[in-house]
Amino acid sequence: MVKAPSSSSPWWTIQRRLARLNKALFSATRGRVGATYFGAPVLLLDHVGRRTGQARTNPLIYLDDAPNLVVVGSKGGTDAHPHWFxxxxxxxxxxxxxxxGVRRRVRPRLAxxxxxxxLWSRLVALYRPYATYANRTDRRIPVIVLEPAPDHSGSSATHH
Structure with missing residues (x-):
């Protein structure tokens, strides 16, 4: 099996820079620009660093499996899940x-x-590089279902 490039390789550096650019464009335009990554739809995921407590946002390719959203825990290197996961x-x-600019409150669970x-076959159909990446690692790449979660006031999240 061919191994994926290390997380410090030039290939990953380019991927990280593209993701930062995608996030900046998406945020600045409320998704009018940056809403896709090589043709696949993108959402912005908010999370908090476990060690730092710092708020973070990652652009992720997603599958709309209404009412759920589905994302893949890729790009963590060959042997580790990504920090955002x-x-x-x-x-x-x-x-x-x-x-x-539509925001949804979600709760994660592993499929x-x-x-x-x-879900994996639908995700690969949406973004073919997932299959290539999966063939380069022995790691089972997580598929995460983001289910609707109640907002802080106890009512359901608004879906526009």
Missing amino acids: HNLMAMDSTEVELPG DGTEREA
Whole structure:
């Protein structure tokens, strides 16, 4: 099996820079620019660093599986899940921003078994590099379902 480039390789450096640019464009234009990454739809995921307590936002490719959103825990290097994945899974709920400035409160859960396989095939159809990445690592890449979560006032999140 061919291994993915190390997380410090020039390839990953370029990926990180593209993600930062994508996030900046998305945030500045409320998703009018930066709402896709190589043709796949993008959302912004808010999370809090487990060690630092610092608020962070990552642009992620997503699948709209209404009422859920689905993301993939890729780009963590060959042997480790990405930091945002660990941060997200440590949280009861968080928010995502969709194109148009629409914010949703969500709670994460891992997809497993037949649900994971069905979602994985749809995600790969949406963004082919996921399959290539999966072939370069022995790590089972997590599929995360972001389910609607009640907002802080106890009512359901607004879906525009």
